[in-house]
Amino acid sequence: SAPVYYDDDADVSTIETETVAVLGYGSQGHAHALNLNDSGIDVIVGLREDSDSWAEAEDAGLRVETPDVAAAAADRVVMLVPDTIQPAVYEAIKDGLEAGDTLQFAHGFNIHYGQIEPDEDVDVTMVAPKSPGHLVRRTYERGEGTPGLMAVYQDATGNAEAEALAYAKALGCTRAGVIGTTFQEEVETDLFGEQAVLCGGVTEMVKAGFETLVDAGYAPEMAYFECLNELKLIVDLMYEGGNMEMWNSVSDTAEYGGLTRGEEVINREGMEEILEDVQNGEFAREWINENQANRPSYKQYRAAEQSHQVEQVGGELRKLFAWDDEEEASEEVPADD
Ligand code: NDP
Ligand code: MG
Ligand code: MG
DSSP states (O other): OOOEEOGGGOOGGGGTTOEEEEEOOSHHHHHHHHHHHHTTOEEEEEOOTTOTHHHHHHHTTOEEEOHHHHHHHOSEEEEOSOTTTHHHHHHHHGGGOOTTOEEEESSOHHHHTTSOOOOTTSEEEEEEESSOHHHHHHHHHTTOOOOEEEEEEEOSSSOHHHHHHHHHHHTTGGGTOEEEOOHHHHHHHHHHIIIIIITHHHHHHHHHHHHHHHHTTOOHHHHHIIIIITHHHHHHHHHHHHHHHHHHHSOHHHHHHHHHHGGGGOOHHHHHHHHHHHHTTHHHHHHHHHHHTTOHHHHHHHHHHHTSHHHHHHHHHHHTTHHHHHHHHHHHOOSOO
């Protein structure tokens, strides 16, 4: 099973003489830049000249340069622009990667599928919080952290792993635990999970359940509550205490019905095909081509999803829940944004 690293396994002083270029100031970028800076690391944020984020990063007390200037000045370049943009940004910054420098990612897609091919004298690593950036920042400010992943793809210096762990500590992730993995495992499990279970699987199950009830003549409002709204209550229980916490909390009737009938809706062969396409690179090829063609299918799928009846019904019903939003907003206003 996978190794897990905590604060005691990492030493921030390993990277304390480094200058770190954080490319991008979005979800991950702002959190990495601010946490590293607060941990005493010299940070330069890399942004396009016309970027709206430029002033925001400077107002937060950070130095900002264009990506090529930031990378040339840095010993560690952290790619935190969108994955589809990274190959182009890499072309603009690669001359700034000298022998012994590190190119670091938060997701392995472009390395694993060969869209970025760094020189052999550069370390290539991954430090990936398993959490959106605003939580990476907020938990750090509270003295806590979010769990993360760490991987080494190329170790030119012999120090790649120790430095990646030092970075993970400066980011706050070793406070919660950092799992050692590989680029291949991170990419393949990430793509499979979001396609088969988290994003693709769940939305298809919700729509299919909703349509089955509505087609049988039940009220769309009832179908929405049963098949979408209540999902959150179920998932919260699973998140807190696993499947058993959920089974223990629902009625015995729900438990018996679920345990005996759930498997009927799962297509395991379909799941295996999804995994195969991830492993053999078929999905990656399709997505890269889709982007090069300006995303024609993506736009169609998105429009169809937008016009699905579950969206229309949900849009109306969620207005009834406005009090819920206000309560959450007042509880969770982050200090930094
Ligand atoms: P975002 O979409 O939030 O990043 C946007 C940032 O990239 C902005 O600062 C934007 O600049 C900048 N940017 C966009 N295009 C360019 C360009 N052409 N040149 C320079 N900068 C550009 O990305 P995320 O933080 O979501 O993702 C970054 C990486 O982290 C990805 O590899 C992702 O897979 C990974 N990751 C993301 C997680 C998440 O929760 N979001 C979790 C774990 C990993 P501007 O401000 O000017 O718009
Ligand atoms: Mg450099
Ligand atoms: Mg993902």
